[in-house]
Structure formats: C-alpha cells, structure tokens
Amino acid sequence: MLTVLHGDSRPPGMRGIEDTAVVRYTREDGLAEALSGADALFVYDFLSKAVPGAWHAADRLRWVHIASAGVDPVLFPEIRDSDVVLTNSRGVFxxxxxxxxxxxxxxxxxxxxxxxxxxxxxxxxxxxxxxxxxxxxxxxxxxxxxxxxxxxxxxxxxxxxxxxxxxxxxxxxxxxxxxxxxxxxxxxxxxxxxxxxxxxxxxxxxxxxxxxxxxxxxxxxxxxxxxxxxxxxxxxxxxxxxxxxxxxxxxxxxxxxxxxxxxxxxxxxxxSPHMSGDFVGWRDALVEVFADNFRRWRADRDLRNVVDKQLGYVPSTR
Missing domain, CATH: 3.40.50.720 (NAD(P)-binding Rossmann-like Domain)
Known part of the structure; x- marks a missing residue:
C-alpha cells in the first residue's frame, strides 16, 4: 500500500499508479492513521513537518520519497537509524x-x-x-x-x-x-x-x-x-x-x-516566495520522478536519487 501526504491539492497524474497499487491519500492530520500498514510514503507536501510526529504508526514502511531536492523535513533520528530507504526529486529544479x-x-x-x-x-x-x-x-x-x-x-x-x-x-x-x-x-x-x-x-x-x-x-x-x-x-x-x-x-x-x-x-x-524552481508544469515533473521510482520499486530495481541519510543528501558522482 502507498500513502500520499498532500496539502491543499492532490498530486496530478497518479492514475497509472492507482491502477497498480492501493493508494491512500491524506493530509497532515490523518497521516498517522494512513501510515499504518503502508509500504511506501510519497511526501508530495514537501513543506510539511508532520512525518516525524506520525512515524510511530509506520509499522511496515520500507520507502519514503519526498517531492523536493531538500530532505530535511523527513530526515529525523528515527528514519536515519532505520532501514527505510529515502529518495528525493533531485534533477527537477x-x-x-x-x-x-x-x-x-x-x-x-x-x-x-x-x-x-x-x-x-x-x-x-x-x-x-x-x-x-x-x-x-x-x-x-x-x-x-x-x-x-x-x-x-x-x-x-x-x-x-x-x-x-x-x-x-x-x-x-x-x-x-x-x-x-x-x-x-x-x-x-x-x-x-x-x-x-x-x-x-x-x-x-x-x-x-x-x-x-x-x-x-x-x-x-x-x-x-x-x-x-x-x-x-x-x-x-x-x-x-x-x-x-x-x-x-x-x-x-x-x-x-x-x-x-x-x-x-x-x-x-x-x-521571492520560495519559487525559484517552480516552473509551469513542475508538479507534473515531480510526480513523473516519483512514478519512475515507483515502477522501479515494484520491480525490485535500483531506485534513483537514494539519499545518504548520514550525509543528508544524494551523494554526487562528481
């Protein structure tokens, strides 16, 4: 099961994922309940700071993806010390x-x-x-x-x-x-x-x-x-x-x-109001990155943009 944390609006272009998996959408106030039984979490609301407070309910979570390049909202001691894989949206912005x-x-x-x-x-x-x-x-x-x-x-x-x-x-x-x-x-x-x-x-x-x-x-x-x-x-x-x-x-x-x-x-x-990377179509681009990783995850292939949780970012190859 996939849990998607969203804000005022749900992520666009999720139909393909919904056709292949059980998807549970939630706002911050329902995150803990929605994490119970979830295998993966898509933090589409990348400014949310709700994940640490709901982490106690993550009883089978294996993968977290955040729709941003920065991962600080979801990089806290419990996830850092866990086996949960963390990926980001590096490359979009x-x-x-x-x-x-x-x-x-x-x-x-x-x-x-x-x-x-x-x-x-x-x-x-x-x-x-x-x-x-x-x-x-x-x-x-x-x-x-x-x-x-x-x-x-x-x-x-x-x-x-x-x-x-x-x-x-x-x-x-x-x-x-x-x-x-x-x-x-x-x-x-x-x-x-x-x-x-x-x-x-x-x-x-x-x-x-x-x-x-x-x-x-x-x-x-x-x-x-x-x-x-x-x-x-x-x-x-x-x-x-x-x-x-x-x-x-x-x-x-x-x-x-x-x-x-x-x-x-x-x-x-x-x-400027935190908009330097927000071009026309950026929301779709974020979902495309997640969807590609979701397909990889379902096929047990290597994920893109895996964060080194000790460093706090995806290590550069250069």
Missing amino acids: DRPIAEYVLGVLLAFAKDFARSAELQSRKRWLHRESERLTGKRALVVGTGPIGRAVAGLLSAVGVHVSGIGRRARADDPDFGTVHAADDLLEHLPEADFVIAVAPLTEHTKGMFDSRAFAAMRPTARLVNVGRGELVVTSDLVRALRDGVIAGAALDVFETEPLPQDSPLWTMENVLV
Missing part, C-alpha cells in the same frame, strides 16, 4: 533555479528594481550599470543545482568557483572547489555568493555575522538553498550597516516571511 540565479544577478547588475521604481514615478534618471562579465561567483554547494548554476554563470562570463565537502582543482563544472571548512577564507574573493547547499547540521547557520564580515562590502548574497543556512538577524544587520551590498532571497528561516520582517522593505533586497 536544477535548471530553473540556475535561471533564477542568473536572473537576480542580472537584476542587481542592471539595477532593474530601481528602473521599475523610477518608471512608476515617470522619472527619467540615467545611470550606469555593472557588467557580469569578469565578476566572480562563489557557489556554496556543488550538487546538481550548484553545477547548473555554475554552467549558466560561466556562459555569461562570470568566473565561478565552488565550496564543497572536499577541495579539488580539476572539477569539470567549477574548476576549483574549496573545502567547506575554508569558506571564510574564500568569501572575500566573490562578488556574488550563491547558497545552494543542503540543510545539515554542518550547514545550518553557516552564513552568520562572521561570514558577512568576511565578504566584500560590494558583494551580494543569493540564497536558493534553505532559509536556515542564513542567520536572518545577522543578515539584516549586515545589510543595514553596509557590510554587504545586497541579497536575493527565495527561502527563509520562517515561511511565509513575516509581515514585520525588515527584509520586505530594504531597497537592496530582492524577496
């Missing part, structure tokens, strides 16, 4: 998020927000803009999303390097990858710092007051990873005090972003 990153870098360089504001006031004010060509970007996180970001930025002339688990000088996408322990040493080299790392005990709060102090005063931070990578209060102070020049934020420690957050009204901040 790589290119869309890379396009978002390129877009916000262009928005900063070409001052689009200021142009829109001046247009709303019918004010003609000529300015000069920055070039992206020759700028330096440090991509923190060298998984598929980080590699897609590196590819697009390199194509427009940005010099890209990465931060990963281990240092290497011959990476096919980044050229140079620095070790995560050396982050503070390499932050001063970057005009743009792009956070795409998964959320783990090692990455939580990695962008704090020390990190911002190490960055150039002209640098901008782009966070498309997880909100908890950034200490929000430290970021607000760094932006207010001119420690860094700006930030583009698609994810936040608290979502939705509270109405009283100063980030809403800062002129040097671009806010």
Whole structure:
C-alpha cells in the first residue's frame, strides 16, 4: 500500500499508479492513521513537518520519497537509524533555479528594481550599470543545482568557483572547489555568493555575522538553498550597516516571511516566495520522478536519487 501526504491539492497524474497499487491519500492530520500498514510514503507536501510526529504508526514502511531536492523535513533520528530507504526529486529544479540565479544577478547588475521604481514615478534618471562579465561567483554547494548554476554563470562570463565537502582543482563544472571548512577564507574573493547547499547540521547557520564580515562590502548574497543556512538577524544587520551590498532571497528561516520582517522593505533586497524552481508544469515533473521510482520499486530495481541519510543528501558522482 502507498500513502500520499498532500496539502491543499492532490498530486496530478497518479492514475497509472492507482491502477497498480492501493493508494491512500491524506493530509497532515490523518497521516498517522494512513501510515499504518503502508509500504511506501510519497511526501508530495514537501513543506510539511508532520512525518516525524506520525512515524510511530509506520509499522511496515520500507520507502519514503519526498517531492523536493531538500530532505530535511523527513530526515529525523528515527528514519536515519532505520532501514527505510529515502529518495528525493533531485534533477527537477536544477535548471530553473540556475535561471533564477542568473536572473537576480542580472537584476542587481542592471539595477532593474530601481528602473521599475523610477518608471512608476515617470522619472527619467540615467545611470550606469555593472557588467557580469569578469565578476566572480562563489557557489556554496556543488550538487546538481550548484553545477547548473555554475554552467549558466560561466556562459555569461562570470568566473565561478565552488565550496564543497572536499577541495579539488580539476572539477569539470567549477574548476576549483574549496573545502567547506575554508569558506571564510574564500568569501572575500566573490562578488556574488550563491547558497545552494543542503540543510545539515554542518550547514545550518553557516552564513552568520562572521561570514558577512568576511565578504566584500560590494558583494551580494543569493540564497536558493534553505532559509536556515542564513542567520536572518545577522543578515539584516549586515545589510543595514553596509557590510554587504545586497541579497536575493527565495527561502527563509520562517515561511511565509513575516509581515514585520525588515527584509520586505530594504531597497537592496530582492524577496521571492520560495519559487525559484517552480516552473509551469513542475508538479507534473515531480510526480513523473516519483512514478519512475515507483515502477522501479515494484520491480525490485535500483531506485534513483537514494539519499545518504548520514550525509543528508544524494551523494554526487562528481
């Protein structure tokens, strides 16, 4: 039996799976009951934090799939220590998020927000803009999303390097990858710092007051990873005090972003509501990834995107 955890709407395109298996749909409040007797769980509502609280009812669960690249909502001690296989939707959002990153870098360089504001006031004010060509970007996180970001930025002339688990000088996408322990040493080299790392005990709060102090005063931070990578209060102070020049934020420690957050009204901040990877058709794409893995699971074949539960992400082959 397959249990599907959904939010306001059920996942599309499930007819083929329903024809071959017993499927039980549930919202958060019914998850514990729906987990009893289930062999597999599809966490379509990937923002839900209900799975840990309902885990006691998982009496025969063998596989959990989450409809996102990040697995932190379903990676808790009980599942980490169990034999349950965990898979994610790695690959769906790589290119869309890379396009978002390129877009916000262009928005900063070409001052689009200021142009829109001046247009709303019918004010003609000529300015000069920055070039992206020759700028330096440090991509923190060298998984598929980080590699897609590196590819697009390199194509427009940005010099890209990465931060990963281990240092290497011959990476096919980044050229140079620095070790995560050396982050503070390499932050001063970057005009743009792009956070795409998964959320783990090692990455939580990695962008704090020390990190911002190490960055150039002209640098901008782009966070498309997880909100908890950034200490929000430290970021607000760094932006207010001119420690860094700006930030583009698609994810936040608290979502939705509270109405009283100063980030809403800062002129040097671009806010988007956790949508950097959400292209037209993304829900169907997520179900297609799950459906492929479901067929593999039923046929006792190797699953795609198996998460290393100790690392907290799918290990890269590069």
